[in-house]
Amino acid sequence: MNNQARISKVKIATCSLAGCFGCHTSLLDIDERLFDLLGMVEFDRSPFTDIKHCGPCDIGIVEGGVSNAENARVLREFRDNCKVLVAIGPCAITGNVPALRNNIDLWDCFQEVYLYDPGTEGNQIPNDPELPLPFDKVYPIYEVVKVDYFLNGCPPSPDAIWNFLTDLIEGRKPEIDYKLLRYD
Amino acid sequence: MNKAITIDGKTLPFEDGQTIMDAALTAGVYIPRLCHNPELKPHGSCKLCVVNANGRNVTSCTMPASDGMVVTNNTPELNEDRKALVQMLFVEGNHICPACEASGNCQLQAAGYYLRMESPHFTHFYPPRRVDASHPDIFLDLNRCILCELCVRASRDIDKKNVFGISGRGIDSHLVVNSESGRLGDTNMAVTDKAAHICPTGAILIKRKGYTIPIGKRTFDQKTLSEFHLGQVKQPEPDGE
Amino acid sequence: MPPENFSNIEQQVASLCEAHDCEPHRLLQILIQVQEIYRFIPPEAITSIARHLNLPRVSVEGAAGFYSFLSLEPAGNYRVLFSDNVTDQMVGNQELMRQFCSKLWLEPGKVSEDRLVSAAFTSCTGMCDHGPAALVNGQPLTNLTSDRIDLIADLILGKSPVSNWPSALFEVNDNIRKTGMLLDKPFVSGNAIGAVLARGPDATLAEIKLSRLRGRGGAGYATAEKWTGCRNAPGSMRYIVCNADEGEPGTFKDRVLLNSYADLVFEGMTVGARLLGCAKGLLYLRGEYLFLLEKLEGILKRRREDGLLGHNIFGETGFDFDIEIHVGAGAYICGEESALIESLEGKRGRPRNRPPYPATHGYLDQPTVVNNVETFACAAIIAFRGGKWFGKIGTWQSSGSKILSISGDCARPGIYEYPFGTSVQEILDDCGVDEAYAVQVGGPSGVLISWKELDRRISFEDLPTAGAFTIFKRGRDILQAVRNYADFFAHESCGFCTPCRVGTQLQKKIVDKIANGHGTASDLEELKHLGHLMKTMSHCGLGHTAPNPVLDMLEKFPGAYEQKLRNLSFEPAFDLDAALETARRITGRDDPAAHLP
């Protein structure tokens, strides 16, 4: 591969906020097309690399909703640095399963996790600044930053991801085939 | 001469007493809908079926057809507005499709697919809503209720039981059941009732039946909402209230 | 005023229902009485009413849950509802509410622990010329001040029955400032009926047609046409309904008509009855005007005694007609005629699907005419003085006069009657306004006009109005007013159809966001999008008009919101840092990572 091609590679960053890495796993499930993908793109911050902060990118792909302050910081960093921001999977798009806690009092959640669980006797609610502080609710990412594209499916099928990414990389507006549009 | 309307340029005959929706259904023309079921009296609340008739927006499931009416239905503008209504229904409730037994059989979800809804777009309400597992055979999850009142009508007009009703007002409108305790288990609802099988979403579910048909083989894995709705045939009118 | 003892609910309810002949369409009236007795609707009462009226329990619960003056939870022996019209806000109702709550250790919207008292806001109570106003157990408190709030709090703490409170607290005046063809001369009862009997029904209907009278309730439908439609519709019975729901914020002219011109209104209904050949009249009185009920019942009684109601009216054999008053319970939507009919039938106030229209299928499915209070007053005058006389006043498309309820920033708020076609400027001059900035004509569902439009004229062809005329002087925050109106629609949507039920809430959230300084240009686009959806997809007039104030502001008052907008393309829908507050409290953290700027 010559230098020219390297420079024109599309830069992609990905992250998982309040999600389960299922969407990332599905991305890896595009199997041998992964090689084609790596020929076209270069990963910036992503669970696939150890880059800690997102630099200027063409595409940012966000899995998971916004559950805590850390999620919000990462999401803002992505929005600030990525030309195009994609919400992947229902957690990013609606809050999804993590948002089941949205109608449970935060105090009850804390007690359940830190005080009542077997094996946590005598524990206290931690106040370590290293721990991400949770919001009252879990939010879809489009309620926190502007999102350009949504890729549905829990997780989106490898085919849906592949079609979507190739469209984006080749500069087309991604068209999601009817059969690949799924909320579950 | 027979009476007729046109929908998107196509001429459809109708009989007196038929609504625009009836005429369309008879002719196999699809108008999106959620709160209408040809087996029950029209209701007109979801507004997905709004069409433009002679220059004015009307609710096609309740508006009587009249001779010479010129209707537009399948336009990008109307479908955009319909999509926005579906988005409103999504954010107003708590719809977590991946965790819902109805996923794949749900008409709200299928309406989202049909109208190409990619995100709920609006701000989520995350309202606190009730779940009622008191009935031995039926599960009621108001997180997924879209207030279509199909269950209300089915129980009232077909089952003759009045198990369901609507209370509250505005955004606080909610389904109630016919018992002082407010529990479905304390009503005379039976799993054989029409009302137990008419909910377009996962708000009324039959217990122990959730996963008998696997994901991938469910209704809307096989067909679109349009194909499904056009396949629903009109049953003989239930005799008056 | 201790709440009744709860052990005898069954007995109490049984006798209440019997007093109403166990008629299902008296359900709302029964529920209102249950609320008065227990200060809420106990679940046992719902079950018992359902049994006595032979209704499904869900129907009773559904009706009880619909009206904001009925409460399914205990609301205290004293329930204080502060009127929250924009005119109440202008004169400080928010501070008074805070004062009241802190004096009584109350949380707004919640009942005190001892169940003594609760306080909340309610939509405009029709006392815009007497603000700040409130209701205590349904009775209007007017011209509230900080001293009065202290006094009221003390009366409540002393458990003094509301009927013993100083009458000055409840004073309601007509404030009639300018009279015209309707309000000028005292009307002699029976004159219009006599004229109809002399002229005959057909000729009288022709006079009404000649007068070109159009409905005064908002839509401006030709009255003669409506009455003819009803008259020609087949039916075993015909009903004539007077719409005194007057829920449009800023409107209070029907209050004054009923307080001081009730004979004229009842006479108009009787005239209508003669023309339609109908034997039953209903007046739907908004719950906020409960204080007028006794007086109105007294007038009806007197009219019966005088042979102006009842059998063989005016000695005419077979001319039978009577009027029954139904009371509402806090629901703006019940002013919409088909929702009003549902409410008269004892149900939730949910607008019907139309067609069929009330003229053919109205109350109890019979041909029904619904008209505004003022329309009936006009009909009575026309019957007496003739259509030609009436048609000479006003403009060709808008004949006669219009009674305006004027409030807000003016020296002399009150009732003004003008010939149609009068300019806004002339009205502003009369009521004492120096520098008008904006006028909300016709209430939030009407038109918000700016200082550039003061030459516009009150008329169906230019500025139609049901009567509200709310003035904002220069310096008033139009965004705050629009926010109040957005709240109003969100609170009053009946919830039947998707675009209005959800759209009014989303609209309110975005207006709040802008008012709180978090709005962006994309929020303005979203407001227009929502406005389009509500206007084109909603089921009834409430949804169709709910975006009006917002859209008018966007178009005419950019200064009201532009400075508040963030110069960003996007802002979150919520305050991120505030959404961390609960967790900060629980963990006791306040480190930098526990905040989001």
Ligand SMILES: Cc1cc2nc3c(=O)[nH]c(=O)nc-3n(C[C@H](O)[C@H](O)[C@H](O)COP(=O)(O)O)c2cc1C
């Ligand atoms: C949301 C809504 C509220 C209304 N409120 C009133 C009202 O309080 N009083 C009234 O006379 N008309 C009201 N109307 C208009 C009535 O539906 C109806 O048009 C009117 O009562 C007819 O009387 P008119 O022909 O004499 O004007 C309202 C309409 C809507 C859509």
Ligand code: SF4
């Ligand atoms: S009811 Fe339908 S839309 Fe709602 S969660 Fe279930 S499948 Fe999804």
Ligand code: SF4
């Ligand atoms: S429970 Fe189902 S059928 Fe009943 S109103 Fe709700 S969504 Fe409609």
Ligand code: SF4
């Ligand atoms: S537009 Fe609003 S008030 Fe009218 S029916 Fe719909 S929800 Fe009810």
Ligand code: FES
């Ligand atoms: S299908 Fe017609 S309004 Fe719902």
